[in-house]
Amino acid sequence: MSQHTQALTEFLAGLSYEQLPEAVISRTEDLFLDWLASALASQGAHPIPLFERYAQKMGPASGPAQILVNGQSSSAYFAALVNAASSHLVEQDDLHNSSVLHPATVVFPAALAAAQDLGKSGRELILASVAGYEAGIRIGEFLGRSHYRIFHTTATVGTLAAAVAVGKLLDFDQQQFTHLLGSAGTQAAGLWEFLRDAADSKQLHTAKAAADGLLAAYLTADGLTGAQNILEGEQGMAAGMSSDADPSKLSDRLGSRWALPETSFKFHASCRHTHPAADALLDLMQREQLQADDIASVVTRVHQGAIDVLGRVVVPQSVHQAKFSMGTVLGLIALYRKAGLPEFHEHALVDPRIGVFREKVSMQLDPEVDGAYPQRWLGRVEVSTVDGRTLHGSIDEPKGDPGNTLSRAELEDKFRRLVAFSGACNADQAEALVARVWALREQTDMSQVSLVGGKDHE
Amino acid sequence: MSQHTQALTEFLAGLSYEQLPEAVISRTEDLFLDWLASALASQGAHPIPLFERYAQKMGPASGPAQILVNGQSSSAYFAALVNAASSHLVEQDDLHNSSVLHPATVVFPAALAAAQDLGKSGRELILASVAGYEAGIRIGEFLGRSHYRIFHTTATVGTLAAAVAVGKLLDFDQQQFTHLLGSAGTQAAGLWEFLRDAADSKQLHTAKAAADGLLAAYLTADGLTGAQNILEGEQGMAAGMSSDADPSKLSDRLGSRWALPETSFKFHASCRHTHPAADALLDLMQREQLQADDIASVVTRVHQGAIDVLGRVVVPQSVHQAKFSMGTVLGLIALYRKAGLPEFHEHALVDPRIGVFREKVSMQLDPEVDGAYPQRWLGRVEVSTVDGRTLHGSIDEPKGDPGNTLSRAELEDKFRRLVAFSGACNADQAEALVARVWALREQTDMSQVSLVGGKDHE
Known part of the structure; x- marks a missing residue:
């Protein structure tokens, strides 16, 4: 050894x-x-x-x-x-x-x-x-x-x-x-x-x-x-x-x-390799007050791992695959300003504008981003607008990373949204589960602690 | 695809x-x-x-x-x-x-x-x-x-x-x-x-x-x-x-x-990579009427896979490891003329002569043997005798290979020896199991066919 x-x-x-x-x-x-x-x-x-x-x-x-x-x-x-x-x-x-x-x-x-x-x-x-x-x-x-x-x-x-x-x-x-x-x-x-x-x-x-x-x-x-x-x-x-x-x-x-x-919390409901670019694009669009239609193309400058994992998906055939499609994720960001579970399930495969936006997005290996990875996941996007400008978006720490983490209130909110999405429990049950987890260190016997969803299981 | x-x-x-x-x-x-x-x-x-x-x-x-x-x-x-x-x-x-x-x-x-x-x-x-x-x-x-x-x-x-x-x-x-x-x-x-x-x-x-x-x-x-x-x-x-x-x-x-x-049946109870050399040594010793004490050294000429798998074991610490020790296996062959389960369990780690013989054995990569592998597992040994002779043993198909396979009688004999070794069943039970397997193609419902050992399970 x-x-x-x-x-x-x-x-x-x-x-x-x-x-x-x-x-x-x-x-x-x-x-x-x-x-x-x-x-x-x-x-x-x-x-x-x-x-x-x-x-x-x-x-x-x-x-x-x-x-x-x-x-x-x-x-x-x-x-x-x-x-x-x-x-x-x-x-x-x-x-x-x-x-x-x-x-x-x-x-x-x-x-x-x-x-x-x-x-x-x-x-x-x-x-x-x-x-x-x-x-x-x-x-x-x-x-x-x-x-x-x-x-x-x-x-x-x-x-x-x-x-x-x-x-x-x-x-x-x-x-x-x-x-x-x-x-x-x-x-x-x-x-x-x-x-x-x-x-x-x-x-x-x-x-x-x-x-x-x-x-x-x-x-x-x-x-x-x-x-x-x-x-x-x-x-x-x-x-x-x-x-x-x-x-x-x-x-x-x-x-x-x-x-x-x-460890980072996930904010978007997509593959983590899409998050830096998604945050960089969101930041740029908010700063420049851009709409999806203002954008002619997006080049995301990424690390090699992103290309290895995301490069396989051209036109996603399922919601799960859509989470591995850089163009789809950026399309949701551009059109809906978020890429959560509801956006994926309601829009990702259905809204034709997403497909149009996806075609505008490409990935390019970037030496700086690749060199920083995997310690740091840098977000870099280059946006060409329909009126001929070239704009750069940049974030150094995606939402959910340790330096940009989620608060307990944000985590509770994410919890409520996720269990509501599947219908695993109602609002009261969700609050009970949250309270049980915040008391985790006080539990004396985990065999007595129920963490299951649904009213029949309380 | x-x-x-x-x-x-x-x-x-x-x-x-x-x-x-x-x-x-x-x-x-x-x-x-x-x-x-x-x-x-x-x-x-x-x-x-x-x-x-x-x-x-x-x-x-x-x-x-x-x-x-x-x-x-x-x-x-x-x-x-x-x-x-x-x-x-x-x-x-x-x-x-x-x-x-x-x-x-x-x-x-x-x-x-x-x-x-x-x-x-x-x-x-x-x-x-x-x-x-x-x-x-x-x-x-x-x-x-x-x-x-x-x-x-x-x-x-x-x-x-x-x-x-x-x-x-x-x-x-x-x-x-x-x-x-x-x-x-x-x-x-x-x-x-x-x-x-x-x-x-x-x-x-x-x-x-x-x-x-x-x-x-x-x-x-x-x-x-x-x-x-x-x-x-x-x-x-x-x-x-x-x-x-x-x-x-x-x-x-x-x-x-x-x-x-x-597919080959195993005759010796050791790693298959030892079998060609074991058969070659056995053949040579029988032909030349050698005893273990007549042998000063054995060089086994082997394929690379044998060195990769067997090269790890120097002095075996367990019966299982002894099955991956070329020197131990050849020692059993030299001293007992076989390397079955009883020989491993009763002698491999216990008989000091096995340890002495093991020290005489080495492995050497052989281009001909390596080139034939894995289609053919050639056995080649070079034996130096204490009286100064150099002898060569050689087999081209170890016992159990398709061209040198075990008959049904030999398989039944192996079955009886193995279940007797563990005491999994008595002789009558062994015969019943053999009969059940020879009738495999006639069984209409495998959920009704018992194949377990032991008198309590019949």
């Missing part, structure tokens, strides 16, 4: 709730609420019912862990599976910039399911979630940009992040964490190929990452051994799935740098 | 039992019996009880599919999981040479679990298994040697092979098979790194491959879509996990070349 993996597993084994700064604890609660909103927002939407039916068919009739979208219960394994599928569907869950990892959608489903199964407290759930974020983000940074070009980091690294969270709930020592990384890392999978076809794999990826990570942790607790050097070994993750891995990232300022609060 | 993937999915959708040559059907029964022996042989051995307990904890109390090692039942998902973990433990399951895939340990657990769940016939089970072998072997050949250097092909490709078998039981059409490959391929995982530490990941790999493949098939049947070009696409399996992929392998002589009967 290398010094970096060793430092990471030592840190994970030693981490205690008392060590966590208040800002980290309260941000974990913020992220948890934001995650719960995303999970409930997908109620009833394809392909989530497929995962619900799979859990019913293959799992027990009921169990200690809650399935959020339908208020049923199951074993921890299937609750993690369904809740992780649910929470990544509406593209509103959080993102950590420099790792390009969506931590919430994999960490919280696994941690909540295990906490409910094991009867752990809210503080233990928070601690476990922090462990999952801190480890997952550093492993994502370690694997680097070359990994993300082919592999869906939230799927691959997500398996390890989920595993670490559950391992912390199981009070693992350093050796157990090492085995755990081995058993989780050797299950890590998820390819971007589905994106071109708008296939359902994104939900499969997060579902499996959370469930596989949980499986690795429970088996490790029972004595399953794993590779001791799965991250850096000659036949390990980096060897097989990266060409620019940087081991020093694994142990980067453990205990002094908190990676969790670096 | 490329022509090759299209040809493969067309073939899978169209394949019928009536098309199968008798030799393919009867060889499938042979392989099934050989697989059942391997599964039952691991009863009670670590880490199999961990998977049994996991299934009990996370799955239903009982279900339509049998768990072979303990006679319990569960949902198809957990039966596939536990049975696949079991059948790869004693290193006695089959191997297809040119794909370096162990098909049985991933295909049969998934196919049997689904056949029992769906109440399918023995013929449908045979047809589904053939589909899994034919697809898995070609996909393994497609991904090539570069894949196998880092990735455990039985884990990665095994996910797709298992998925295809279950998809055939679910009567998939071509479009469903395409979605299925997408959803299975994007879950494909498994790294060789565990081997250096003799960790338990090999069982985790086969367990997850079979279970994940089954999951992909059931979700596809319910409408989950997958990437249309997961094998050859720019962000697909070959792009991420191979540098020498050959798409033409995917459609290689579909319907005229039957890959299933190319």
Whole structure:
């Protein structure tokens, strides 16, 4: 085992709730609420019912862990599976910039399911979630940009992040964490190929990452051994799935740098790679008082990762694919001034003006933007107006980033909008859930805390 | 989708039992019996009880599919999981040479679990298994040697092979098979790194491959879509996990070349990469009437894959690791003339003469052997005797290969030895199981056919 993996597993084994700064604890609660909103927002939407039916068919009739979208219960394994599928569907869950990892959608489903199964407290759930974020983000940074070009980091690294969270709930020592990384890392999978076809794999990826990570942790607790050097070994993750891995990232300022609060909330309901340009365009249009019709063309100056992920979508065939279409997102911004769930569902594929605007938008690799990425996601757009002007829009920190974050009031508002969108709960139920999450650190037994939507499930 | 993937999915959708040559059907029964022996042989051995307990904890109390090692039942998902973990433990399951895939340990657990769940016939089970072998072997050949250097092909490709078998039981059409490959391929995982530490990941790999493949098939049947070009696409399996992929392998002589009967049975209870040298040494020692003490050194001339997989093990710390130690395997051959399960468990780590012999053995890359691999696994050893002679041993087809295969009598004998080794059943029960497998094609409903060991389970 290398010094970096060793430092990471030592840190994970030693981490205690008392060590966590208040800002980290309260941000974990913020992220948890934001995650719960995303999970409930997908109620009833394809392909989530497929995962619900799979859990019913293959799992027990009921169990200690809650399935959020339908208020049923199951074993921890299937609750993690369904809740992780649910929470990544509406593209509103959080993102950590420099790792390009969506931590919430994999960490919280696994941690909540295990906490409910094991009867752990809210503080233990928070601690476990922090462990999952801190480890997952550093492993994502370690694997680097070359990994993300082919592999869906939230799927691959997500398996390890989920595993670490559950391992912390199981009070693992350093050796157990090492085995755990081995058993989780050797299950890590998820390819971007589905994106071109708008296939359902994104939900499969997060579902499996959370469930596989949980499986690795429970088996490790029972004595399953794993590779001791799965991250850096000659036949390990980096060897097989990266060409620019940087081991020093694994142990980067453990205990002094908190990676969790670096995580961004999503403001627009689209792929995060569209957000910098969307914010830059919105800012420019407001400043110059432009309407959509005033614009002849938009060149977005982007990092390579945006081209890799978004370049596949030419004319979106589904709402989900529309969230990966730069032209569609900028069209919603130009015409409606926002790109939330209602705009996507009501306008993105329907309003012909969106299609017209989409044709005006192109992406261009920009050395400055690419050089700053993934630490900073710079937004740069060049707009040519129909009256012949060339205007530049620029933002350095998209809405939702740590320096431009969402307040608790804004997070509550986002929560209300998302659960109303799916009809997962009425206004009173939404307020009750918000209150329950803000009291997370006071919960003594998560198996007694209901977080499901719907009036029948209270 | 490329022509090759299209040809493969067309073939899978169209394949019928009536098309199968008798030799393919009867060889499938042979392989099934050989697989059942391997599964039952691991009863009670670590880490199999961990998977049994996991299934009990996370799955239903009982279900339509049998768990072979303990006679319990569960949902198809957990039966596939536990049975696949079991059948790869004693290193006695089959191997297809040119794909370096162990098909049985991933295909049969998934196919049997689904056949029992769906109440399918023995013929449908045979047809589904053939589909899994034919697809898995070609996909393994497609991904090539570069894949196998880092990735455990039985884990990665095994996910797709298992998925295809279950998809055939679910009567998939071509479009469903395409979605299925997408959803299975994007879950494909498994790294060789565990081997250096003799960790338990090999069982985790086969367990997850079979279970994940089954999951992909059931979700596809319910409408989950997958990437249309997961094998050859720019962000697909070959792009991420191979540098020498050959798409033409995917459609290689579909319907005229039957890959299933190319599969080798394992004669020795060790890693297949040791078999050519073991057979060559045995042949040489018998021919020259050598004893172990007559031998000063053995140079085995091997292919690169043998060095990659076996080079990690210097002094084996466990019986399982001993099976990956060329020197230990040749020591057993030299001292006991065989390397079966009893020799490994009673002598490999215990007899000091094995350790002495191990030090005499080295591996050397041989261009001829490497060039023939993986189509042919040539055995070449150079022995220096203590009286100063240099002798050469050579075999071109290890025992168990198609041209040097095991008869039904030899397979029955292997079955009896393996189930006796673990105590999974007594002699009468063993005969009953053998008879049941030889009647596989006559079984009308696999949910009514018990294949579990032990007197309590009959």
